[in-house]
Amino acid sequence: xxxxxxxxxxxxxxxxxxxxxxxxxxxxxxxxxxxxxxxxxxxxxxxxxxxxxxxxxxxxxxxxxxxxxxxxxxxxxxxxxxxxxxxxxxxxxxxxxxxxxxxxxxxxxxxxxxxxxxxxxxxxxxxxxxxxxxxxxxxxxxxxxxxxxxxxxxxxxxxxxxxxx
Amino acid sequence: xxxxxxxxxxxxxxxxxxxxxxxxxxxxxxxxxxxxxxxxxxxxxxxxxxxxxxxxxxxxxxxxxxxxxxxxxxxxxxxxxxxxxxxxxxxxxxxxxxxxxxxxxxxxxxxxxxxxxxxxxxxxxxxxxxxxxxxxxxxxxxxxxxxxxxxxxxxxxxxxxxxxxxxxxxxxxxxxxxxxxxxxxxxxxxxxxxxxxxxxxxxxxxxxxxxxxxxxxxxxxxxxxxxxxxxxxxxxxxxxxxxxxxxxxxxxxxxxxxxxxxxxxxxxxxxxxxx
Numbered sequence: 001x002x003x004x005x006x007x008x009x010x011x012x013x014x015x016x017x018x019x020x021x022x023x024x025x026x027x028x029x030x031x032x033x034x035x036x037x038x039x040x041x042x043x044x045x046x047x048x049x050x051x052x053x054x055x056x057x058x059x060x061x062x063x064x065x066x067x068x069x070x071x072x073x074x075x076x077x078x079x080x081x082x083x084x085x086x087x088x089x090x091x092x093x094x095x096x097x098x099x100x101x102x103x104x105x106x107x108x109x110x111x112x113x114x115x116x117x118x119x120x121x122x123x124x125x126x127x128x129x130x131x132x133x134x135x136x137x138x139x140x141x142x143x144x145x146x147x148x149x150x151x152x153x154x155x156x157x158x159x160x161x162x163x164x165x
Numbered sequence: 166x167x168x169x170x171x172x173x174x175x176x177x178x179x180x181x182x183x184x185x186x187x188x189x190x191x192x193x194x195x196x197x198x199x200x201x202x203x204x205x206x207x208x209x210x211x212x213x214x215x216x217x218x219x220x221x222x223x224x225x226x227x228x229x230x231x232x233x234x235x236x237x238x239x240x241x242x243x244x245x246x247x248x249x250x251x252x253x254x255x256x257x258x259x260x261x262x263x264x265x266x267x268x269x270x271x272x273x274x275x276x277x278x279x280x281x282x283x284x285x286x287x288x289x290x291x292x293x294x295x296x297x298x299x300x301x302x303x304x305x306x307x308x309x310x311x312x313x314x315x316x317x318x319x320x321x322x323x324x325x326x327x328x329x330x331x332x333x334x335x336x337x338x339x340x341x342x343x344x345x346x347x348x349x350x351x352x353x354x355x356x357x358x359x360x361x362x363x364x365x366x367x368x369x370x371x372x373x374x375x376x377x378x379x380x381x382x383x384x385x386x387x388x389x390x391x392x393x394x395x396x397x398x399x400x401x402x403x404x405x406x407x408x409x410x411x412x413x414x415x416x417x418x419x420x421x422x423x424x425x426x427x428x429x430x431x432x433x434x435x436x437x438x439x440x
Contacts, residue, residue: 002171015336052181052182059295060188060189064192073196073201075193075194075195078185079190082189088179127203
């Protein structure tokens with residue numbers, strides 16, 4: 001990655017973090033306050049398209065930024081986003097044909113998000129009386145699916161751009 | 166070296182991933198919320214289980230060191246226990262003495278015995294109180310059990326008291342039950358005897374002997390001893406042997422009563438005896 005690319009992603013991440021923190025609550029669903037995670041979509045995308053290191057570094061930094069902005073449980077988002085970036089990077093399509101792999105990106109995004117949110121909510125609800133299956137159904141799966149909708153839009157948008165090129 | 170470098174380069178993703186995971190976990194555990202406390206509890210329990218397993222393996226040097234430490238501690242604690250027992254006994258004695266002080270209207274001075282001497286049946290005790298403590302000659306010395314004796318000599322910080330087992334001490338006494346009077350003194354052997362009791366007087370074994378109001382030196386009513394033997398001395402008088410209530414061999418603390426003979430009475434009696 002060149003410096004301009006770093007800068008481009010840094011700006012996109014900054015915008016997404018602001019949107020995530022300030023505006024995403026407007027599209028929250030139900031009493032459980034389920035919201036899509038815009039930032040993790042980009043982390044997974046970066047890992048998927050730029051490799052494990054890019055995914056991990058971006059995941060750790062953006063996760064830590066979100067932790068600091070939320071003011072509680074510092075390190076938890078950093079851990080889960082880093083794991084998501086690492087897994088996404090594992091399936092990176094750098095050495096294969098873009099179009100064929102991009103089709104499977106949604107499935108990989110689902111996998112990464114499920115694992116990342118399983119880690120996040122499992123730790124987050126430790127010490128409470130809520131069981132892990134309940135956590136998985138109420139929070140992990142719903143957030144993942146909602147995020148996947150955003151991710152799918154991003155993949156489609158990316159494909160459209162590729163087609164135009 | 167180059168091989169190691171290449172190897173590390175080949176696993177750089179995993180190294181970086183491990184680094185970020187460690188940093189994340191450090192950050193997570195630096196929080197102080199209920200979730201982290203829960204994890205800490207699990208971690209402490211886990212580590213504790215491992216340590217308890219490891220501690221089952223004996224370490225000879227540690228055991229030797231620990232054994233030495235425990236021996237030293239044992240000696241130290243034994244000494245402390247001994248001191249505590251001594252303090253407890255002293256406390257019991259003083260408590261009993263204080264209990265006596267509360268019911269006695271005369272002023273009292275607490276004293277410890279610093280010496281006991283036995284010179285030709287003239288038993289005395291040396292007390293750690295003297296003229297500076299308002300001790301004066303002829304003041305009675307008692308314990309919670311009964312009469313001990315009287316002060317016969319004083320210095321600024323010490324005083325000497327004759328005890329019942331002293332041939333020079335004569336005490337005017339009476340039987341508590343029958344009110345029969347007599348003079349109590351020590352015969353120099355092993356008995357304390359009440360003299361001058363008429364043959365017909367009502368005296369029985371087990372009677373309590375106490376100081377009488379006829380005494381110049383002692384207030385009336387202080388218990389002295391118990392009659393252990395009674396028989397006829399001659400045709401006129403009885404021989405009554407008394408066991409002192411105070412155990413002089415175990416005596417350690419006493420009370421000195423601030424009681425002195427009434428001057429007017431002493432002068433009158435002296436004046437009459439001179440005639």
